[in-house]
Amino acid sequence: DTEVTQTPKHLVMGMTNKKSLKCEQHMGHRAMYWYKQKAKKPPELMFVYSYEKLSINESVPSRFSPECPNSSLLNLHLHALQPEDSALYLCASSQETSGDTQYFGPGTRLTVL
Amino acid sequence: RKEVEQDPGPFNVPEGATVAFNCTYSNSASQSFFWYRQDCRKEPKLLMSVYSSGNEDGRFTAQLNRASQYISLLIRDSKLSDSATYLCVVITTDSWGKLQFGAGTQVVVTP
Numbered sequence: 001d002t003e004v005t006q007t008p009k010h011l012v013m014g015m016t017n018k019k020s021l022k023c024e025q026h027m028g029h030r031a032m033y034w035y036k037q038k039a040k041k042p043p044e045l046m047f048v049y050s051y052e053k054l055s056i057n058e059s060v061p062s063r064f065s066p067e068c069p070n071s072s073l074l075n076l077h078l079h080a081l082q083p084e085d086s087a088l089y090l091c092a093s094s095q096e097t098s099g100d101t102q103y104f105g106p107g108t109r110l111t112v113l
Numbered sequence: 114r115k116e117v118e119q120d121p122g123p124f125n126v127p128e129g130a131t132v133a134f135n136c137t138y139s140n141s142a143s144q145s146f147f148w149y150r151q152d153c154r155k156e157p158k159l160l161m162s163v164y165s166s167g168n169e170d171g172r173f174t175a176q177l178n179r180a181s182q183y184i185s186l187l188i189r190d191s192k193l194s195d196s197a198t199y200l201c202v203v204i205t206t207d208s209w210g211k212l213q214f215g216a217g218t219q220v221v222v223t224p
Contacts, residue, residue, distance in 0.1 A: 031210055033210070041216070042200060042214035042215065042216055042217060043157065043212075043214060045211055045212065048209055048210055048211065050209070050210075055209050056209050056211065088154075088156075090156055090157075094210060096210070097209045097210030098210065099144050099145035099204045099206075099208075099210070100145075100210070101147065101159055101162060102159075102210070102212060103159065104156040104157050104158070105156060106155070106156050107155075107156050109154075
């Protein structure tokens, strides 16, 4: 089973709202990732967690705050977003961060009004 | 220069035909190579890893040429369901799993 789940599927929020995106995997993977994808562009890496510790932050604005409560869960907390943050947010996981295959969740389509 | 480059297409392919396209990478420290397919408004899904000796999965064949730093994907007997964007993905040594994506090659299979 190579399933990564994400909730919600769709999210519409105002610029003053606080919301969270959730990601879960039960493959025993120790690396988890957040990506942002705009239309007709490839995914852009935001954060990498390895063994529940943040190992990469690709200079993401602080209005995006990741959290890894345990080895199966990854959250992305959103606050004071801008309309240009509207995108597909993808979670992925892999066995380790050493070149292993990454498996993507279905994504959360976020619209910021 | 981008680290991973692909012809964006679209490649318009009659059903049943063969289509092939390449992806070039610039970093010689690249260690792992993949093809993902992505349907419109969906997540990328792993199509196949690419091994040094080349590998085949049904109608799909992937090749790696380290000397010239490119990988290729060939699709035989194209089906309508093969219409998608194919993303070339490269991982370099010590990159902490950071995927380098190509911009994607769009394939449109027509009846």
